[in-house]
Amino acid sequence: MTAALRDVTLRDGLQLTGKPLPTATKVSLVRSLLELGVPEVEIGSMARPDLVPAVADTLDVIRALTPEELAKCWIWVATPRHVARAAEAGARNFQYCLSASDKHNQANIGRSTEDSLAALPAALEAAADVSGDVQLCIATAFTCPFEGEIAADRVLDIVLDPRADGTSEVVLCDTLGQAIPAQVRSLVGRTASVDDRPIVYHGHDTWGLGVANSLAALEAGATTVDGSLGGLGGCPFAPGAAGNTATEDLVFALRPEWLTPAKFKTLVRLGTEVLAGLGEPNRSRAADGAQASTTSFSWAS
Template identity: 55%
Template sequence: MNDVVVRDVTLRDGLQLVSAVMPTKHKIELVRFLLDCGLPTLEVGAVVRPDRVPSMADTLDVVAALDPDTLDRCWVLVPNATGARRAIDAGLRQIQYVLSVSPSHNKANVGCDVEQSLDGLAAAVALGREHGVPVQVALATAFTCPFEGQTPEDAVLAVVTDSRVAGVDSVVLCDTIGQAVPAHVAGLTAAVCEVAGSVWFHGHDTWGLGVANTFAAVGAGAVAVDASLGGLGGCPFAPGASGNTALEDVLYALRPSWLTPTAYHRLVARGQDLLAELGEPSRSRAADGATRSPGSHPWALAAGSPR
């Protein structure tokens, strides 16, 4: 568990459902802060239509402010080959291409059918190879869909084994609306690991199983997991979606080798400040525990300086 990569997605998925606008300057500062705390990688935004997701309108402005070493640890999400081209032209070193396994959600989320998205993925992979940029595919609604119910495992495997997916660097299984349970997560993750080289897990905590599902995915072979500060986030095109699995909860549970109590204190405190800035409630049980526990517990805020 200590070797699992934890990717922070606060600046992408975390901001999608937030009504308050986070200034570009603050986004850039948060990127640097998170990396300074030790997080190995993070999403910094999405190259999407600003009228569809206004909070992502300044993504390329954020990217332009980051130095090459920082960009080596950053991802952006794209929904099509045009977005991939724009991201690569802006200097991005890692791209996540999103498509939904369920046709109805793919139409709602990216405005086309699954076949069109797969064609776009193939084009994005070709662009990535041309420029030395790895492309990851994120499979939304891999477990359940808000419109179609449970997603058949065969449908997921059909996408993963499609020839247009062959060139991707890794596959992300997304519990888009947080309805999956650990047995389901473990089973699908194991099945996909058999046919894909590198599998990641993106969970939501809608039903309170975000951390449990994260552990299930890792136990079944996932090499990396996503989380956001305070459990911010959710898909604006998926009714019933709520926040991501909280970064504070995932880190407290997994204890990656780079994480120290001091770094954890800094992350918890920054998460509290961010939520206050955005006017959002915290969904992190571990952050709540860290603020309430006595100093005898080394991971509690009272045990050390939070900043």
């Protein structure tokens, strides 16, 4: 099973934290993750800083990174203006997000899903001006806190909407972490059967199935899965959403080619330091195992 990991600590991971992470610390973390071999990193969001203050310095983070580093980094956007502002700072990879659920789109972005789709061509044009890539990110692809279960056909309609032509990848988000592996396998498989864009699976571990759902997504055809250090994160506009699937748990399960026991231990240390600085609990079971083990197991700390 070939898979890429995107670490989303600095975007989704920070959305519910009570304490800010200094810009310099963010930049250092991006570089540490890339140096370890993590293929992609989501480094911030263009969301309103008064609503998500933890990502208010996203443009500063972008400006601090080199073009080579930014080639592996993604920015969350929801409007053409977001793309233009991030691009001006140096970003080249944009995750254009909308929700399958109208009510969540209103809560999260302040407009209907249809309005978000209508603005997508302009966002694609803004990205094309800097030779950038735009992912089509579909939040609440499985369940919504306001509307309940989301029909798969609703998600596929968005995937196949001609206004999304030109997006480079499709991101399917289990925003609340309520999906089970069979549902993930089905939606990813159906999406892959009707569209040839690579699929990213963004999962949460609210109900303890983050790793299982990620593995199911990869088995069904996804090429990338998202995770955050220590399982940090959640959506401030989705009541009941808890942390992301832990990056440490995902890499321990997947054993990508770049990962060695020494690099895994460094990753565990990075997660421990970040969460301690934020005063947040570490929810990674793999990190717990690595730090608690007293055996000669090579992955233990």
